[in-house]
Amino acid sequence: MIDLRTKYAGLTLRNPIIVGSSGLTAHADKIKDFEKAGAGAIVLKSLFEEQIGMQSASMIKESDWPGSSDYVYEYVKAEQVNKYLELIQKAKAECSIPIIASINCYKVDAWIDFAHQIELAGADAIELNVFYLATDLMYDYDAYRTMYVNLLSKIKKAVSIPVIMKLGKSFSNIPSIVNILKKNGCDGVVLFNRFYQPDININTMQIVSGNVFSSHTELSDTLRWTAIVSGKVPDISIAASTGIHEWEDVIKCLLAGASAVQMASALYTSGAEIITQMLTCIEEWMNQTHYNSLTQFRGKLSYTNDYSKIHNPSMYERAQFMKYFSNRD
Numbered sequence: 658m659i660d661l662r663t664k665y666a667g668l669t670l671r672n673p674i675i676v677g678s679s680g681l682t683a684h685a686d687k688i689k690d691f692e693k694a695g696a697g698a699i700v701l702k703s704l705f706e707e708q709i710g711m712q713s714a715s716m717i718k719e720s721d722w723p724g725s726s727d728y729v730y731e732y733v734k735a736e737q738v739n740k741y742l743e744l745i746q747k748a749k750a751e752c753s754i755p756i757i758a759s760i761n762c763y764k765v766d767a768w769i770d771f772a773h774q775i776e777l778a779g780a781d782a783i784e785l786n787v788f789y790l791a792t793d794l795m796y797d798y799d800a801y802r803t804m805y806v807n808l809l810s811k812i813k814k815a816v817s818i819p820v821i822m823k824l825g826k827s828f829s830n831i832p833s834i835v836n837i838l839k840k841n842g843c844d845g846v847v848l849f850n851r852f853y854q855p856d857i858n859i860n861t862m863q864i865v866s867g868n869v870f871s872s873h874t875e876l877s878d879t880l881r882w883t884a885i886v887s888g889k890v891p892d893i894s895i896a897a898s899t900g901i902h903e904w905e906d907v908i909k910c911l912l913a914g915a916s917a918v919q920m921a922s923a924l925y926t927s928g929a930e931i932i933t934q935m936l937t938c939i940e941e942w943m944n945q946t947h948y949n950s951l952t953q954f955r956g957k958l959s960y961t962n963d964y965s966k967i968h969n970p971s972m973y974e975r976a977q978f979m980k981y982f983s984n985r986d
């Protein structure tokens with residue numbers, strides 16, 4: 658009997674496939690389809706701080722609002738927050754798998770009360786989708802790190818459910834930030850969020866949207882950092898994310914040390930059924946390789962200093978293609 662259960666950020670999932678936060682998880686009825694297809698957990702669409710700011714700004718502009726802009730902001734925020742709490746309650750009523758709420762925020766104080774309401778609405782965990790693109794020439798890296806740690810610490814104090822940080826790749830030292838987050842009570846990390854991808858149209862001379870969906874080629878970075886972080890910060894739960902499109906990718910992420918994976922693009926392009934197909938293939942692979950549970954192979958190819966366990970962990974640190982290029986003209 659194959660056991661696909663996994664522990665992720667203090668939650669027990671029936672299997673490691675999590676539906677990532679996206680438009681696909683914005684409605685309770687759609688979420689139910691993912692549960693039926695076999696998903697282990699769902700991360701709801703994020704409630705964006707920026708979106709509330711934009712919506713209130715456009716209300717003020719359109720209606721020539723005479724009152725205070727703070728009032729409009731608070732009004733829009735309360736409306737959006739209430740809708741989001743309703744989504745959590747509906748999702749919990751419809752599904753029995755864990756439901757993870759997601760907030761995109763950087764001004765922490767404004768969200769502490771909301772985090773508490775998320776817990777009361779029944780969410781099983783909170784994922785913080787934080788993104789701050791450091792472009793200021795004078796910006797101090799420590800301040801950048803402190804911002805993440807402050808956010809985590811304050812939300813942790815406000816709730817008793819697990820708090821997960823969803824990170825981008827733009828840190829100069831990913832294991833170090835994960836280690837600091839872990840020391841400050843972070844229950845799990847998602848490596849990585851994939852943000853809006855800008856492109857340039859050379860005909861219209863405009864900045865346009867690049868590929869909305871990831872491709873399979875983006876998996877390498879996910880594997881590299883999952884393996885290195887899980888080797889160097891062994892107690893942290895990792896959900897590998899970005900570029901997971903095939904069942905083999907799930908196994909690769911588990912071998913690298915992930916506790917779970919999150920998928921969005923593959924579900925947009927192939928539908929919920931891909932989860933069922935992936936689970937069947939993973940079970941078949943486990944049968945053939947004589948594994949009964951994920952713990953028997955999870956982390957087998959993580960980065961570790963124990964060279965007896967893994968052939969060459971430094972492969973994950975390799976940056977240059979020396980051998981490859983020396984054989985090519």
Ligand SMILES: Cc1cc2nc3c(=O)[nH]c(=O)nc-3n(C[C@H](O)[C@H](O)[C@H](O)COP(=O)(O)O)c2cc1C
Pocket residue numbers: 677678679680702703704759786823849850851869870871872898899900901919920921922923
């Ligand atoms: C259309 C779309 C909407 C998304 N919306 C959110 C969101 O609201 N919050 C969030 O944290 N991530 C969001 N994401 C990012 C995904 O959750 C995921 O981290 C990213 O797409 C990488 O995974 P993938 O390669 O499986 O697509 C979105 C992705 C897509 C494609």
